[in-house]
Amino acid sequence: MKTKILLTIAFLIFSLVSISQNLTKFKSEEGKVGLKDENEKIVLNPIYDYIYNFNSGFAKIFIGDTLDYGDPKQGVFGLVNKRGKVIVEPKYNHIYNFNKTWARVFIGKTYDGCNPIEGKYGFIDKSGKEVIPPNYKRAKNFYLGICKVNFNGKVGYIDSTENAIIPFEYDHITNFRKGLATTFVGTTDDRGNTIEGKYGVIDISGKELIPAIYDRASYTDGFAFVVNNNKFGLLKGGDTIINFIYDGAKGYANGLILIYNNVDKNTDEINPIYDDYGNEIIERKYGFVDTLGNLVIPMIYDDAIDLRNKLSIVKKNGYYGIINRAGETILDFSYDKIYIPEEGNGEYQMRTLKDGKYGCIEPDGKVILEPNYDRINLSYYDSGIIVVTNDEKMGCVNIKGELVIPLDFDYISVYNKNKFRVTIDEKTYFVNSKGEKIE
Structure with a gap:
């Protein structure tokens, strides 16, 4: 039953x-x-x-x-x-x-x-x-139990019982990222986008890590990176670590901050300069400060890109090179450009350019290929191969820089380090790492 x-x-x-x-x-x-x-x-x-x-x-x-x-x-x-x-x-x-x-x-x-x-x-x-x-005038979906809403012209966050977790004191709040959000007090457009005002930072509990009194503000590793009156400062726990003496900061990694000042080319003094229309002329000198506010690498570089591996690509006297955290030269200043892959920020091989020719280097600055080629393709690097081109003819070198396939072919596709599909004079076939024809 x-x-x-x-x-x-x-x-x-x-x-x-x-x-x-x-x-x-x-x-x-x-x-x-x-x-x-x-x-x-x-x-x-x-x-x-x-x-x-x-x-x-x-x-x-x-x-x-x-x-x-x-x-x-x-x-x-x-x-x-x-x-x-x-x-x-x-x-x-x-x-x-x-x-x-x-x-x-x-x-x-x-x-x-x-x-x-x-x-x-x-x-x-x-x-x-x-x-x-x-x-509510505006409302986003709930995330981590809270929801961003607009009430009586101000933005805050509520929980599922409509308790104000983050009070309605702001005119704009960004979405939370890694537990932090940027706040804004000032004027906004009809869609809530910021126009003019001051910025701060809060955590997801609503604690104000940086009050909304700065022209720009971000928060990382317990430090407040802020800008006021076009000058950069660094705060921690309410204390000023770096006074507002620099024109800006470009990045922070491994305990160092990449800072810059604008340069008047006519006098070589480090001061902001402007054109006839009031636009800032971007001529800068870059250097590095630590999180105690000490200038550890002087502001002598014309350009700088901070990498994740405690190295930096910098430009001096018109040429690019690489320095370490002590300011020591790792790669000589002899390149017209050093290209960083879109992903990795210095964790992968980088192309170099000199006198119109390309080469490549390891993330630690070690030279793999001197800049002797019209084009190089690093897509097959994990297979131990770099495809190179000169005078519209393609060949292959290994990661030691040794030529393994001569630059005789119109096209090369790498299957693995021992098998290559090549085209020459409209004929396509396979060759091995010695350039010998195989089936």
Whole structure:
């Protein structure tokens, strides 16, 4: 008997699931839309002007004006579940898709396609209950249990019970990244983008790590990197580590900060200069300070890029080289350019350029290839091969810089360090690492 009951229950459950997963839209003679199950039984009467496809177990239902091709224009939305049950009667001017357990809803003015222009946002749960009424001018989805909203012209964060975790004291707050967000107090445009004002930093608990009194602000490793009146400063725990004496900072890594000052080329003094239109002329000298504020590498470089491996690419007297954290030269200043891969920031091999020819170096500055080639391709470096080109002919060298395939070919594709697909005079075949033809 128990077995029969269990089988009956299982069948009913399966039937419900099956029905819920096979609802189809249909139109009445009047042009209204409803839903049928797989047996053609009407489960939702055709009284709607549009029904969206199901997403995360729910479909939006719409009553109102439609565009020429049938999509919603102006009207109200509700929700139906996959059983065809209406869980939210059409009353919102927009309903967003569910983000895990809740969905944003909007009441207010929209434009074609029912996209919000001006109004109020709230939230509903998957039962259709309005868990947060539409009281907020703007609202993002919940993240880590909190939600960024705009209330009475100010931005803050609330929890699921509408407690203000971060008070409504700011005009803009960025999204949290690694537990931190930048705050802003000042003027914004209609979309909430910053125009003019002051910046600070908070953590995800709402603690103000940097008050919003600076022209720019960021926070890393317990240090506040701030700018005021176009001067860079470094703070920690409210104490000023670096006074506002530098024109800017370009990066921070391994305990050193890459700083710069603008240079007046006419006098060689380190001062900001401007053109006739008030635009800053970017002629700079770069150096490095530590987190105690000490200038550890003097400001003598015309350009600088800080790498993750405790080295820096710097430019002096018109040429690029590489120095270490002590300011010692690791790679001579003889290159017109040193190229950093888009990924890795100095963790991968880098191309060098000198007198129109390319070479490459290791991340530690060791020279692999002298700049003797029109082009080099480092894509196959993990296979121990570099494809090089001169005078439109291609060849290959190994990572020791030794030529393994002569520069005789119109095209080369590397299969591995022992097999190469080559093309010459419109003939294509394979060769080994000695350049010998193979099958």
